Amino acid sequence: MTTRPQEAIRLVLQISEREHGERLDKLIASRVTGMSRSFVQQMMKQGEILVNGEPCKPAQRVRYGDRLEVYLPPVAPPSDLEPEYLPIPVIYEDDDIIVFDKPPGIVTHPAPGHEHGTLVNALKAIRPDLQVQPSHRPGIVHRLDKDTSGLLVVAKTEPARLALLEQWHSRSVVKKYTALVHGVVEPDSGTIDAPISRDPRERTKMAVVPWGRPAITHFRVIERFRCATLLDVTIETGRTHQIRVHCAFIGHSVVGDQQYGGDRPFCVPVPRQFLHARYLRFTLPSTGQTIELETPLPYDLRHVLEAIRQCEREGVPCSNRA
Known part of the structure; x- marks a missing residue:
């Protein structure tokens, strides 16, 4: 019988309908950041992971409604990360x-x-x-x-x-972004539901592929220009590079995104990819209170918008009209 230290942290996970049939070690490693599959398997051997109160095996398939208990080891002391004072508000x-x-x-x-x-x-x-x-x-x-x-x-x-x-x-967090994309997006709103995984041809990039993990992005048009569209974007999932990949997938890559949009010309200088995580709504862990936080566009992106609007007023030709 396993003797757990009193400092062990008990994590309870409930299996959702969409997770039914997944391999147990893979599922836990994907849901708990910082846990590799090999570490999960080791914990199972030590009896630190239970399914419906019973010991389990790595290759076991979970079922909808299963209750997982994961007894995490005590928190390790901080690593030798070097402290650096940076201007991050x-x-x-x-x-x-x-x-x-x-x-x-x-x-x-x-x-x-x-x-x-x-x-x-x-x-x-x-x-x-x-x-x-x-x-x-x-x-x-x-x-x-x-x-x-x-x-x-x-x-x-x-x-x-x-x-x-x-x-x-569980996708209960509301995550909203502001994005400027190439071309004129015609529908006033829409949803991109396309799975994302590692690009098989270029491993440093992600791509929409049939075998990818589910990825859902909603967008709403805020403002249209002759050569670009300002979008309010909400993501249900949080895949790597999700918004950038999905926008490129529908032919409207994020302005300034050289990785997924290439060296696409634009009518005004853009210092970086025009993507800003502006809003979060989630529940505070200890009180259960819902909190909403919002931050405005930073100066560099506001400056880009002002320059585009100036070009629109002056009738400057758009170099990449879609």
């Missing part, structure tokens, strides 16, 4: 979470080629005593691309991180 903080308004050009957490200057390095500088998993990216429950600005939530405690992860997985 904090727009909300309580005992459980901290919400940043991430500027463009900053990576969320360290990765090969980006060992320094990340949001996690900044977090280590301003909150050095945090002990939350995973130790190499403490408290991170979602990410923003390097050149995407906007709201990013970080957990300050391990129970808060697990509660937030469950909200993100």
